[in-house]
Amino acid sequence: MTQEKEIVxxxxxxxxxxxxxxxxxxxxxxxxxxxxxKKIAWCTSVGPAEILRGMGFLTYFPETHSAMLGTTxxxxxxxxxxxxxxxxxxxxxxxxxxxxxxxxxxxPLSRAFPGIESVPKPDVLVxxxxxxxxxxxxxxxxxxxxxxPLVGVETYRNVPEVTPAHITSIARQMENIVEPLEKVxxxxxxxxxxxxxxxxxxxxxxxxxxxxxxAAAVPSPLTFFDGTTLMGPAVVGRGTRKAIDAYNLLLEExxxxxxxGIGAIENERYRLYWEGMPIWGRxxxxxxxxxxxxxxxxxxxxxxxxxxxxxxxxxPFESMARAYTELFIVRSDDYKEEYIKNKLExxxxxxxxxxDAKTCPNNTNCRYGMPQRLEKRTGIPSLVINGDLNDLRMxxxxxxxxxxxxxxxxxxxxx
Ligand code: SF4
Numbered sequence: 515m516t517q518e519k520e521i522v523x524x525x526x527x528x529x530x531x532x533x534x535x536x537x538x539x540x541x542x543x544x545x546x547x548x549x550x551x552k553k554i555a556w557c558t559s560v561g562p563a564e565i566l567r568g569m570g571f572l573t574y575f576p577e578t579h580s581a582m583l584g585t586t587x588x589x590x591x592x593x594x595x596x597x598x599x600x601x602x603x604x605x606x607x608x609x610x611x612x613x614x615x616x617x618x619x620x621x622p623l624s625r626a627f628p629g630i631e632s633v634p635k636p637d638v639l640v641x642x643x644x645x646x647x648x649x650x651x652x653x654x655x656x657x658x659x660x661x662x663p664l665v666g667v668e669t670y671r672n673v674p675e676v677t678p679a680h681i682t683s684i685a686r687q688m689e690n691i692v693e694p695l696e697k698v699x700x701x702x703x704x705x706x707x708x709x710x711x712x713x714x715x716x717x718x719x720x721x722x723x724x725x726x727x728x729a730a731a732v733p734s735p736l737t738f739f740d741g742t743t744l745m746g747p748a749v750v751g752r753g754t755r756k757a758i759d760a761y762n763l764l765l766e767e768x769x770x771x772x773x774x775g776i777g778a779i780e781n782e783r784y785r786l787y788w789e790g791m792p793i794w795g796r797x798x799x800x801x802x803x804x805x806x807x808x809x810x811x812x813x814x815x816x817x818x819x820x821x822x823x824x825x826x827x828x829x830p831f832e833s834m835a836r837a838y839t840e841l842f843i844v845r846s847d848d849y850k851e852e853y854i855k856n857k858l859e860x861x862x863x864x865x866x867x868x869x870d871a872k873t874c875p876n877n878t879n880c881r882y883g884m885p886q887r888l889e890k891r892t893g894i895p896s897l898v899i900n901g902d903l904n905d906l907r908m909x910x911x912x913x914x915x916x917x918x919x920x921x922x923x924x925x926x927x928x929x
Contacts, residue, residue: 521806522780526740528764535760536746540627546572547634553699556636556656558649559749560819560838562667562688564715564830566640567753568708569699574634575750576652580608580904582622583615584794589904592618606648607873607904613655638698640691641666644844646876663698665691669839674846676839684835709827711753712834716825721761722748723821726813728768730861733777734785734812735768739801740778741817742792748820783808784925787858789815790869791877791903796911803915807922813861815842815854816877843876850879851888858894864925866896867918872908895928897921 546552555571557563559578566573583589589607592614597603599617601610615621616633623630639653639662650666657664667687670680692703722745729736744764751757771777786804788811793800804811822837842853858866866888868880875881885896897917901909 519806521802523737523801523805524776524778524780526736526744526764526767526778528760528767529740529744531763532744532746532760535751535756537627538756539746539750540623540630543572543574543634544623544627544630553637554634555695555698556639556653558641558645558653560644560841560843561640561642561649562691562834562838564708564711564753564825564834565688565692565695565703567711568703568705569695569701570704570707571637571695571699572634573750574636576612576633576656577608577649578746578750579615579621579623579633580612581794582626583611584904585797586622586625587795587906588615588620588622589795590906592620593905603873603905605873606646606652607902609648609652610873611904612652616656616659636660636662638662638695639664640695642669642838643667644669644838644841646843646874648876663694665694667691667838669844671844672846673839673844674849676836680839681832681835684839685831688831688834705830709830712825712830713827714754714758715752715822716827718748718752718754718757718761719820719822719825721758721765723818723823725761725764725768726817726821727860728765728772729812731772732785732862733775733779733782734810734861735771735776735778736812737778737801737805738788738811738814738817739792739797741814742794742797745817745820752820752822777810779805779808779810781808782810783929784810784864784922785862786811787813787854787861787863787866788869789854789866789879791816791871791874793869793871793899793901793906793909794903795906796901796909799911800914803918807919809918809922809925811867813857813863815857815879818857819843847879847882847884851884851891854888855892858892863894864928865894865921867921868896868898870898870900872900872902873905874903877903895921895924 589611595614747757826833
């Protein structure tokens with residue numbers, strides 16, 4: 515009788531602290547929504563959160579809620595509710611799952627955080643289209659539903675090099691949202707609070723960058739699958755001191771692991787890069803699949819999306835304009851290829867996994883020949899997994915398993 519191999523994945527102790535950070539964050543929002551003590555702004559995940567903090571808003575990020583709909587595997591049943599309203603099954607499954615959940619009156623927040631019954635009602639919605647147009651449509655639906663203002667920044671796409679003209683245009687748009695936001699906030703933008711939020715965001719970003727860079731150690735103390743949940747404070751808490759405290763603890767644990775030569779998985783033989791979004795409903799399954807093959811997915815473009823090295827409190831609007839326009843997702847394919855090539859070298863990767871996410875072309879970079887071009891340049895092989903961030907009807911677990919196993923065999927032959 516064959517014996518199943520035991521899969522060893524070492525969980526980080528600080529994951530619990532980061533879990534507490536998220537609980538405190540959602541309870542604070544829930545309290546504000548119920549008591550009306552503070553105004554709430556809904557913000558896109560790479561939206562201008564620092565401006566909102568400079569006016570005392572609490573910020574809620576619907577994409578994080580959608581990712582929870584994915585991890586709890588509630589999304590696939592909810593997406594059709596939004597489809598019935600006219601939102602195509604081919605558009606962002608964050609949008610369709612989130613609107614579906616709202617229409618059904620359900621939220622994973624209730625299960626995770628007892629006492630929370632619904633998402634916090636917005637006083638205003640704020641977007642930046644730097645990631646996609648879907649966020650604008652998504653927020654417009656809620657603005658109409660709640661009868662509250664919608665403001666935003668419309669940005670450039672496929673940018674090869676960020677120029678002063680880009681920065682000026684985006685910075686002016688950011689300045690222009692201040693007045694309508696002040697009307698909702700009932701107070702002026704406090705420049706000191708705003709600059710402080712930019713400084714805290716920058717510190718959070720630098721720490722998060724160091725945490726992710728820890729994966730360059732051999733063996734890596736971190737996996738991509740850990741990163742997708744550990745990044746919570748970088749998304750929802752940037753601009754706050756609490757997020758910095760959380761990442762100081764995480765960094766300390768990662769450095770301890772490096773000093774002791776402890777890897778996140780046992781027997782790290784292959785080191786992989788993940789390009790594209792996670793498949794939220796399969797995080798655990800995929801983490802075990804790769805670890806069981808002695809492969810560690812150590813780094814990704816996705817988790818690095820919340821690194822904003824341009825932020826500078828001395829020049830808050832211009833530096834925010836730069837930080838939120840320099841992002842990978844905004845850039846041209848030439849830029850993206852160079853970026854990934856550098857990451858492969860830095861993290862000493864043996865292969866790349868591209869996730870072709872059916873409903874997010876914006877975070878999918880394997881449809882126009884990039885895997886082939888990068889393989890030619892670097893000699894590093896790649897595998898494309900067909901799936902989706904939230905809609906589990908778009909993937910075949912059997913096919914994924916077979917393809918990953920064959921890919922690892924291919925890597926073994928090159929060792
Ligand atoms: S980037 Fe993709 S997943 Fe994110 S909101 Fe836009 S379409 Fe949805």
